[in-house]
Amino acid sequence: xxxxxxxxxxxxLKTGQSMTLQCAQDMNHxxxxxxxxxxxxxxRLIHYSVGAGxxxxxxxxxxxxxxxxxxxxxxxxxxxxxxxxxxxxxxASSYLPDxxxxxxxxxxxxxxxxxx
Amino acid sequence: xxxxxxxxxxxxxxGDSSVINCTYTxxxxxxxxxxxxxxxxxxxxxxxxxxxxxxxxxxxxxVLLNKKDKHLSLRIADTxxxxxxxxxxxxIAGDDKIIFGKGTRLHILP
Numbered sequence: 001x002x003x004x005x006x007x008x009x010x011x012x013l014k015t016g017q018s019m020t021l022q023c024a025q026d027m028n029h030x031x032x033x034x035x036x037x038x039x040x041x042x043x044r045l046i047h048y049s050v051g052a053g054x055x056x057x058x059x060x061x062x063x064x065x066x067x068x069x070x071x072x073x074x075x076x077x078x079x080x081x082x083x084x085x086x087x088x089x090x091x092a093s094s095y096l097p098d099x100x101x102x103x104x105x106x107x108x109x110x111x112x113x114x115x116x
Numbered sequence: 117x118x119x120x121x122x123x124x125x126x127x128x129x130x131g132d133s134s135v136i137n138c139t140y141t142x143x144x145x146x147x148x149x150x151x152x153x154x155x156x157x158x159x160x161x162x163x164x165x166x167x168x169x170x171x172x173x174x175x176x177x178x179v180l181l182n183k184k185d186k187h188l189s190l191r192i193a194d195t196x197x198x199x200x201x202x203x204x205x206x207x208i209a210g211d212d213k214i215i216f217g218k219g220t221r222l223h224i225l226p
Contacts (some may be wrong), residue, residue, distance in 0.1 A: 006134030
């Protein structure tokens with residue numbers, strides 16, 4: 001029972017490099033999302049998706065791209081990394097609450113990204 | 117836009133009750149949540165309340181919701197050292213996105 005799997009757990013990048021954070025869930029959740037967590041800032045929503053083929057911007061989308069080609073996968077792409085993107089990134093998924101579920105988010109273990 | 121506010125720190129003596137407060141802005145929120153994050157870990161759902169409820173009790177946890185003031189609180193009775201963590205308030209805002217507050221770090225005094 002894997003739940004939400006994020007890779008890699010740690011990554012160091014140089015400014016200007018690109019990379020993709022992978023996220024996969026095996027619970028058939030419609031909703032998937034990416035958050036970043038910074039000290040004193042809590043969790044801020046980057047992008048989210050309510051189903052395959054649908055993505056939308058969250059609170060801090062600039063510098064990040066996402067796609068949702070399947071229900072299971074929701075990769076987060078950094079096209080040109082900047083030091084301001086140094087953070088811990090969390091992927092999370094849930095059923096949508098409109099079908100009688102409570103919308104509980106299930107989180108991955110986090111990916112710690114450092115941009116030099 | 118949507119916003120969730122909560123104080124950043126709370127210190128409580130072991131055995132006392134902890135009360136963590138949160139205010140939110142989206143009056144259409146259907147569910148409001150409390151998540152707990154222990155050091156080095158992701159977040160886990162602690163409890164939630166549906167917007168048509170005023171109160172929900174679950175063992176040592178009591179959630180109070182004041183919809184008029186858009187105020188949510190979490191009370192932890194008989195606070196233990198294992199309750200030391202960051203507690204996040206969250207709401208389902210418009211367009212189904214889930215927005216979190218900055219988190220309240222609960223520190224337990226011996």
